[in-house]
Amino acid sequence: MRELLDDIDRWRNAGKRIALARVVDIQGSGPRGAGAAMAVNEDGEVIGSVSGGCVESAVVTEALAILAGEQLSRVVTFGYSDDDAFAVGLTCGGIIHLFIQPLEW
Amino acid sequence: MTPYETFSSHVRDNSPVALATIIEGPNVGAILVVTPEGAIGGTLGNDDIDRVVTRDTMGELEAGRTIVRHYGPQGQSTPEDLIDTDTVRVFIESFSPPPLMWIFGAVDFTAALARVAKILGYHVIVCDAREIFATRRRFPMADEVRVTWPTPMFEERGERLGPRDAVCILTHDPKFDVPAIAGALATKVGYIGVMGSRKTHAKRVERLADVGITSPEQLNRVHSPIGLDLGGRTPEETAISIVGEIISSRTGREARSLGATDGPIH
Numbered sequence: 001m002r003e004l005l006d007d008i009d010r011w012r013n014a015g016k017r018i019a020l021a022r023v024v025d026i027q028g029s030g031p032r033g034a035g036a037a038m039a040v041n042e043d044g045e046v047i048g049s050v051s052g053g054c055v056e057s058a059v060v061t062e063a064l065a066i067l068a069g070e071q072l073s074r075v076v077t078f079g080y081s082d083d084d085a086f087a088v089g090l091t092c093g094g095i096i097h098l099f100i101q102p103l104e105w
Numbered sequence: 106m107t108p109y110e111t112f113s114s115h116v117r118d119n120s121p122v123a124l125a126t127i128i129e130g131p132n133v134g135a136i137l138v139v140t141p142e143g144a145i146g147g148t149l150g151n152d153d154i155d156r157v158v159t160r161d162t163m164g165e166l167e168a169g170r171t172i173v174r175h176y177g178p179q180g181q182s183t184p185e186d187l188i189d190t191d192t193v194r195v196f197i198e199s200f201s202p203p204p205l206m207w208i209f210g211a212v213d214f215t216a217a218l219a220r221v222a223k224i225l226g227y228h229v230i231v232c233d234a235r236e237i238f239a240t241r242r243r244f245p246m247a248d249e250v251r252v253t254w255p256t257p258m259f260e261e262r263g264e265r266l267g268p269r270d271a272v273c274i275l276t277h278d279p280k281f282d283v284p285a286i287a288g289a290l291a292t293k294v295g296y297i298g299v300m301g302s303r304k305t306h307a308k309r310v311e312r313l314a315d316v317g318i319t320s321p322e323q324l325n326r327v328h329s330p331i332g333l334d335l336g337g338r339t340p341e342e343t344a345i346s347i348v349g350e351i352i353s354s355r356t357g358r359e360a361r362s363l364g365a366t367d368g369p370i371h
Contacts, residue, residue, distance in 0.1 A: 001116075001198075001200075002116050002200065002226075005113050005116060005117065008113075009113070022126075022196070022198065024128055024173055024196045025173055029369075029370065029371065033171075034171045034172070034198075035171045035198050072133065073133050073134040074128075074129075074133065075128050075129060075194075099126065099128040099196055101126075101133075101134045102134075103109065105107060105108045105109055105134075105136045105147065
């Protein structure tokens with residue numbers, strides 16, 4: 001998240017609402033470890049990344065739903081192969097767990 | 106200050122700080138900001154859980170670990186206390202200060218190495234005794250440029266170097282190299298690399314012997330000639346080979362092509 005602070009501060013100073021997505025756990029092979037982070041503002045601008053590009057667009061959709069109040073802060077998981085799965089996965093076959101919340105703290 | 110402002114000011118000051126965030130259970134999204142001295146902002150909902158999570162987070166921060174831990178709503182952490190209670194999952198994320206890279210010698214290779222090291226997240230200090238070369242204008246990418254000899258630099262700050270850090274000696278000049286190597290060997294620094302041809306290295310080993318550095322344990326810590334055998338020539342290619350060697354010496358890998366090996370990638 002260190003690398004996101006300048007942009008986050010700029011957004012905060014502009015009064016933008018922000019959602020923060022952080023990788024909390026990885027099972028199997030994953031391109032980025034726990035702590036990888038991205039942030040999305042209410043205008044849909046995105047900084048950072050949480051995988052090698054496999055799940056970022058799905059994370060943006062989730063983050064915007066949380067900012068819109070359609071979803072609560074929660075852990076989302078990508079890479080499951082069962083029917084509850086999201087439509088996206090990691091090309092390397094790993095499972096990635098992210099916590100997404102509004103940055104209102 | 107909000108918890109975020111407290112947290113971000115510590116990160117910017119390169120002071121160790123951790124975030125403990127409830128990711129499941131009551132109070133999802135609640136945040137506690139923790140430093141090695143204790144909690145300094147936010148709350149997870151009650152004093153009991155704050156106290157237990159603060160203690161655990163201080164331990165994880167000390168180890169530089171990022172991990173999910175499980176508690177009861179009042180911070181219960183023993184398995185029998187967790188039966189028949191809600192489980193609170195807490196994501197503990199440690200932000201350690203960036204690793205250090207000291208580069209001795211203000212030469213062309215230095216600028217390229219400093220640039221690559223910044224990409225990898227190092228706090229980079231360029232050090233040379235020659236005032237006209239060791240300037241901010243030549244090394245704007247470095248975090249600090251010091252005009253000094255190696256020995257005072259190590260005396261002043263050598264204790265700060267640890268296993269995650271690197272000392273790269275690019276001077277090519279024995280009156281600078283030898284004290285820099287001796288200074289680095291007296292620290293706990295994880296990587297020491299010295300530039301020079303194989304011939305230069307052989308002569309340098311003789312000079313090191315003159316100052317009493319002869320043991321294989323000491324000499325094995327010195328990577329020289331510096332870098333992996335990539336066959337590159339330019340300062341930028343050399344910089345990549347140096348940081349490649351730093352990574353492979355940390356992971357203990359042989360730095361071959363993944364296509365030529367089997368086993369886990371990470």
